[in-house]
Amino acid sequence: MTVDVKHYVAADLPEIRQQILDIHVEVRHRDFGLMGPFYEVGRFDERLSAYSSRPGWTAVVGFEEGRPVGFCFGTSLGANTQWWDDMTSPLPKEMxxxxxxxxxxxxxxxxxxPWRGRSIAWQLHEAWLAHRSExxxxxxxxxxxxxxxVQAVYEAWGYRGVGQQRPFPDSPVYAVMLRAVKQA
Structure with a gap:
């Protein structure tokens, strides 16, 4: 099954913000029961605003019969990024x-x-990456x-673990994964 995928840049965020927030609440809170300050919609919206304010932010939203079914978004890491600073074990500078x-x-x-298990996440992921030049x-x-x-799914998509980090004091410890944008 495929969905209609639309691409967005930061200037488009007002058009899709509520859809993203609504899906976040539905999936993170209702489906997965993730609660606590880190998962609250206000905190998520703050992170969404912070990410989208960085150069290179883009998003995709998938639609079926006009209904949003999922999204993904991300941004480029700039020269002054703090992305790698919270690693539990430092990585080599060249990395x-x-x-x-x-x-x-x-x-x-x-x-x-209702759209999980139908390769929709993969479709959104690949559609988003298709427009990335990194x-x-x-x-x-x-x-x-x-x-x-979930981690096994990312591994099946070609990601490999490179370490762990806790980016916020109240966030979980995450596995950090990496892969080439364009797969051979």
Missing amino acids: TTEDSTRTVTLNEIVVRK ERVTLLVNPANGDGV
């Missing part, structure tokens, strides 16, 4: 040096329950999500 063209972060990818993509995943199933 963490950024210049706004080397690495893009996949900050969020979320699909509503060499590599990185993401954070909670290794406990789905008892490791």
Whole structure:
């Protein structure tokens, strides 16, 4: 099954912000029961605003019959990024040096329950990456999500673990994963 995928840039965020927030609440709160300050919609909206204010932010939203079914978004890592600063074990400098063209972060990818298990997340992921010019993509995943199933999905998509980090004092410890933007 495929969905209609629309691409967005930061200037378009007012058009899709509420859809993203509504999907976040539906999936994170209702489906997965993720509660607490870190997962509250206000905190998520703050992170969304912060991410979208950075150069290179883009998003995709998937639609079926006009209904939003999921989204993903991310941004380029600039030369002054703090992305790699919260690693529990430091990585080599040659791995963490950024210049706004080397690495893009996949900050969020979320699909509503009725559309899960139908390759929609993969479709959104690949549609989003198709418009990226960076060499590599990185993401954070909670290794406990789905008892490791979510991380295994990313591994099947070509990501490999490079360490762990806790980016916010009240966030979980995440696995940091990396892969090439364009797969062979």
